[in-house]
Amino acid sequence: MNSIEIMVKEHENIRRMLKVIRKYCYKIMTCQEVDYDDLYKVIDFIRNYADKHHHGKEEDILFKVMSEKIERLSKNGAITGMYIEHDLGRLYISNLELALEDFKKGNDEKRLDIIANFISYTDLLERHIEKENTAIYKFAENILPEESKAFIEKECSTIENSAMENGLQEKYISLLQLLEEKYI
Template identity: 35%
Template sequence: MEKTTKILVDEHKNILKVVDVIEHECDLVESGKKLDKDFFIKAIYFIRNYADKFHHAKEEDILFKELLKDSVQERLHCNPIEQMLHEHEKGRNFVKLTETGVKKGNSKKVIEDARNYINLIRDHIYKEDNILYPMSDEALDKKTQKDILDRFSKADKLKDKDKKKCLLIVNEFKKR
């Protein structure tokens, strides 16, 4: 695996960890636990800042843009990027709906929308790890890989504070 996609796969692992904890909390709420608003607010903060602003930004602003260049497109046997972008949008919408449910204290809505998000993001990550990233490793040359890596680290530096906060949430959630 190239370093660029390895970074993204590792970020997926953090997202999946948090998503597992959210799913567990949904199960608890479903079996009668009171809606823990603080938990869901924290989970939504993580998704927005880590999954979206941190991880999806690397895909949308950097990697996908490279893959969409004509010279690269010629070498791809299919183009899943439109679909990936559509799924990012869908995910943002589910998160918004979950947030609305949390604000209203509507447990049923929170569970439903959070589960929609969980299913979507698991499926999305599976497709990226197994289809899109291997494709990217094959299609992009060494110079482009190096260039992407530089841009990744520049993008990370800008969001360093949020990243640290999000990684604390991952660690906290792991202990739940």
């Protein structure tokens, strides 16, 4: 499935950002100079590339179809777990943003919350991506009926084409490269 291949590639890009985040947190922890405004760029990447674009395709298309067509995944909670982990990631990023705002107002101790939420996010996403790549996506490719696969391909293709026309991939891959050069 081409849509699965694209989602795996997006996972690779998200993992690259997770490495940037860890390096950034290490610099904060060791009192090295960092540009705290770069956190807003990372948050933008996470919210718009990882969550809205990537997770949107998973939640609105792939997981929805899988829940409808693969009863055992629906009943054993595998798909529900993916939704829960997406929501937990959103919570970490919301908490991170609040900590960043408080830090910028002069609460130096909020650096701890920035690190804690970012590291929690990276740990969650690393494990989450592994489950999707090695289990959820494989189930989709191997068990879904052909008409369901065709529907997923069509819907994901529409989203990808729209994102391409709007320059979404180019924008966020360029941002990722910029932050890698700066922090890795």
